[in-house]
Amino acid sequence: MTTIRDVAKDAGVSAATVSRVVNGLLGYSEETRQRVEEAVLRLNYETDFMARGLKTRQTSVIGLLAPMVSDALASEVMRGVEEAAREHGYAVMLGRTGSQSVFIDGYLRTLRTYRAAGVILISAVITQEMRQLLGPNIPVISVAISDRSGPPSVSIDDERAAYDATRHLLSLGHQRIGLLAGDPTSIYVAHPRQRGYERAMSEAGRTPVVAHGTFFYDSGAPGLDDLLRQEPNLTAVFAVSDEMAAAVVNELQERGRRVPDDVSVLGFDNTSTSQHVHPPLSTVAQPLEDMGKTAVNKILRARDLGPRIMPHSIISRGSTSPPHQ
Template sequence: MVTIRDVASRAGVSPATVSRVVNGLVGYSDETKVRVEEAVAALHYEPDTFARGLKMKQSSVIGVLAPMVSDALASQVMSGVEHAAREGGYSVMLGRTGQGSTFAPGYLRTLRTYRSAGVILISAAITPEMRRVLGSNVPLISVAIRDGIRFPSIGIDDERAAYDGTKHLLALGHERIGLLAGDPQSTLVNAVRERGYRRAMAEAGRPAVLEQGNSLYDSAPPALHRLLATDPHLTAVFALSDEMGAAVVNELQRIGRRVPHDISVLGFDNTRTATHVYPALSTIAQPLERMGELAVERLLSLTDPGQKVMPHRLITRGTTAPPLSSH
């Protein structure tokens, strides 16, 4: 392993000078800087960011904890996080933390030891236990989830978004709309979206028909069959994640139901999954990559990040149309 002393020896300077150059400090000539940078490149030297963090009371690492709510959703948030982190000279440490809003205390303890510059939670609420394990000095922010009161967060108005999606299906002429809900433990996302669906259906004087999935692909086919058993005459299904929406489209076509001629399908999130199914999935879009970027920007600022409500929008593709009787 190449050490700072190896670089110093090759550049003909002291280890302290190498440290100043690597960390962007002052106290050396332009010629010395060039020699050190050439030595770093020639020896493929990588600074020990952990040791540097211990000395500077903060490392150049941002932690991201991503529950397995949707690989596609987490991936797009991560794209934004990594872009903004790289622009700011930070690295990203990702931890997968299991289903729903659970988390691994071990990740937080590691990030605390590492003196992380901040931690981003994807679709998970900040809990008192998280704050206790991480300590009070490391900033925390949640992405793709919000409650507007308790913790720093960046998300859309989930209730309004689900309400708008349901209203879109009603406006197409659908009266029997089934909802495929997500993780029931996610009270700040899926329960809020369910409320928006119920409100729109109640305003239209139509009954709510719903079954529970868990936001992931494999949960959708059995939930769809339960939904159709409850109301065989449904003309539309609103799935509260694109992964479930894609699974619904595939399963309906497998059992001989045409999409959207027999049943329309609407998803949620506008992840890449929405365009990896045929027909391409109509969906409610949230700006996932921009949320990730903004989370990094707010973590690294010295101001209270607060709660940020992002815009959502409806994207119509090939899976929604008026019901067959209206054609």
């Protein structure tokens, strides 16, 4: 059986360099990369995976990267991606990269080296740098992000969903509704959701009350503090992620306020988090699993890679009710 040392000897490099090339890391020249890949092919190294990819220009692998997203949301998308990939005989390589570009770049180089069939990004913008790292032959598509500027994507209409959510709270009789918005630098998720809320409030003749979080649980309590400083008599909070909404519910109860009797709370995403809090969260449902399946199918069909808008819905549970007088 061919080993990494055999490849290194044939290519005239160290085993460490072969490892770096195979895993898409930095620290070698283009000429070295070509020599290593030729040696991999010549010696039939890892025939079932790497060498087949060098011969056919594609392997049965789909990359799924989650740069900065909650585990609950990522797992919903991944469930759909894995199911659709498995149906077509593909495996999924998951990368939890955080926000650090060096880790994202490393995964992208690895996926390019292994000739992935495509790459799916969860709630992340496709950049020109990403396309350059992947090369021209590997399609990339984003999921759960409202980038309508042309890159391939599968999402809901975030602005419309937030508008409908705010209208739902207004229809229950709430007039003092605070928005716990997302990271203000998130122009493709936080911004459209805030626009939808503000449009609904404006149409109802109500004053918007907005605080910003990070989409994650830890920002829920500070965000609630900010909202209550602006409007102590809020009767409803709309948080643009289930994690922040769950934190708001817990924090309100810690302060002796009843949910929903004193303050209603509405989340966003309909992840497992929404049902792991008491009372269970009312929320905006994204069809995250179906979005993952759709992304896989679009990649494997290699056509119709433009934006695809999926339907959303409002799910009413125990965390919302008409305001109590």
